[in-house]
Amino acid sequence: MAAGAAMTTLPPAIHVPPAGRSAVKGAAKAAARLVALVVVSPVLLAFRLNAALVGRGRALESATQLLSLVPGITGQYLRGAFLRRVLAGYHPSALIEFGTLFSQPGAVLGENVYVGPRCLLGLVRLERDVLLAGGVQVPSGGMTHRFDDPTVPIKDQGGERRVVTIGAGAWVGAGAVVLADVGKGTVVAAGAVVTRPLPDYVIAAGVPARVIRPR
Numbered sequence: 001m002a003a004g005a006a007m008t009t010l011p012p013a014i015h016v017p018p019a020g021r022s023a024v025k026g027a028a029k030a031a032a033r034l035v036a037l038v039v040v041s042p043v044l045l046a047f048r049l050n051a052a053l054v055g056r057g058r059a060l061e062s063a064t065q066l067l068s069l070v071p072g073i074t075g076q077y078l079r080g081a082f083l084r085r086v087l088a089g090y091h092p093s094a095l096i097e098f099g100t101l102f103s104q105p106g107a108v109l110g111e112n113v114y115v116g117p118r119c120l121l122g123l124v125r126l127e128r129d130v131l132l133a134g135g136v137q138v139p140s141g142g143m144t145h146r147f148d149d150p151t152v153p154i155k156d157q158g159g160e161r162r163v164v165t166i167g168a169g170a171w172v173g174a175g176a177v178v179l180a181d182v183g184k185g186t187v188v189a190a191g192a193v194v195t196r197p198l199p200d201y202v203i204a205a206g207v208p209a210r211v212i213r214p215r
Helices: 003-007 023-054 056-067 072-086
Strands: 124-126 164-166 202-205 210-214
Touching: 023 056, 023 072, 056 072
Parallel strands: 124 164
Antiparallel strands: 202 210
């Protein structure tokens, strides 16, 4: 058989089955969370002391900068143990990868949320089963810095924070910037910049992001 003919017999893709659930696996995860809590306790103490001095927002930035540097599954559990006790809401099944930073303790992460490496998150609400790919930025809305007066430095013009909600089951591609709400089940393409709210169950792409088609 010719080499070209042999190549055509290869499957076009490798199927990845859904993750299974088991009582043993659940017990192991619970034990790992307990160990992580013990290990991260000094960071929690430092966070509370730092928050009393400089505020919870800056204390959160400092602590997550430290914990973001721990790689692998160890880092996942340490970040989870810490964030579950300092954010407004954090489901124990949420998973935060290496290099991700948080700046607002009012953030809420729901069940089975996945946040990829090197994301930057502000005042966000990530509903259940949300997927954020690597390098996604979700600051606290699009008006965190005002720039109306050209005679005044932007840093001195103030701004406002608002909660940005990403609906259940949405998927945000790598490097996207999300400044407005994203609907349930919506897919945001890599590199998109979301400046206006997106409806449920659509695919959006571009700068600024526009709806391409329904899912």
